[in-house]
Amino acid sequence: MAQLASNKSKASLVRTDTVTISNSVLAQRIQQFSMTLIGRLMNPVRQIMESLVANFPKIWKLEEKVVGADLGQGVFQFNFDDEEDIPSILQNRPYHFDGWMVSLERWEPIISSSYPSAINFWVKVTGIPMHLWEVATLEAIGKKIGKIQEVDEEAGSLCVFVNGFNPLIFKMVVPLSTGDEIVVSLEYEKLVGVCDHCSRMTHDSKVCPEVHKVGTGHGTDEQSDKRGGSKSCIITLGAGKSLGSMLREL
Template sequence: MSQIRGNSVKPMLRIRVPHFDNSDIIKSLNKTLIGRITNPETQNVGSIVSVMPKIWKLDDGRVTGSDLGLGRFRLDFKREEDILEVLKTEPFSFNQWMVSIVRWEPAVYKNHPCDITFWVSLVGVPTHWWEDRVLRRIGDELGTVREVDEVNAMVKVTVNGTKPLCFEIPVRFETSGEEVDVKVEYEKLSGYCSTCFRLSHDKESCPESDCAEK
């Protein structure tokens, strides 16, 4: 690989790390959450690391955090039960914009972490189609379905927070030939662009918005 600077090309180093046993490091991270902000213009990682334990009422030393750079951070817990209680409160937001917070895993890919889990109401599904397979099929178009609530026509779904949200889906029921537009309502959704439906900026900052061109 090379890097272009002006009219010159400077070679970039490629480093190979020899094999070694990192199982102890992985084990030490079994009570760690890793997070990423969605809107760098309004969210500060240092503030999140400081404030989130207070929001969770765990600012008594049971949680310590650090800035990992590139909008990412880690939160180390002393007790597994505290992690489980915190994850029950998802989705997470800070300063009126969403935050992706997930359990740490040895993952190496761009934009990790980016998962955000919402309970979603599927408004407009005829009541005679409020059935697990139907609701799950609709939820599959939004992300990864975690749970289905047939009583209230809702699904718990994990979405990719770097992609635009979907707020309406045309659904055709092959059995009856019916077709309806299903509106998607995300519980606890905080901050998104009403032009492109992304979580990373508001309408005024959207590259697709007329406001951004002025």
């Protein structure tokens, strides 16, 4: 007992201190990573990091110009020799590996356990009636998905950055002031690997936490499509306004 008391006493004496980092040193480190891309395996249980680090430079045909490294916890980086090689790599996103998606973006001095997690998709929108087809409609839909980068009104497509940890939305319900509803469907180009139940890109349905919730009687009130996933979103529109004006308020 005396020894236990002594150990508790020692534990209570643990001290912390603060270290200040010079701004000049920090600026140098940031500049050092100016030609670095950082990424994340969205389903590290199913994806092999060593294989990705070895094969991505081959896929990019930059074996002699890119050096990759495993940063741990499903995060990796690639350092480039030439700035001119980076835009084409980013232009061809999103990437997938071992049947699941990969987040890949330019390195930024962000301190967060969830960084990086952004994945950009071109999303094809279908189900919009011709008389409601306009940029404002597409933008309202895109804002519900993520951060809009580009809108192609003619093709009915959006380039959107989504949070790779969040469930994807595959349908949107738009109630109109007339009492009618339109159901909009979303198709994510180059999407590979998604849970059939909750629509997340981080696991498959065999290990989905939502499946276990349903099994224990703790279901959710979210909208579901025919595959059972939480994939729909409702856009509520107010009465007495045009569709365009209501969408712009979202």
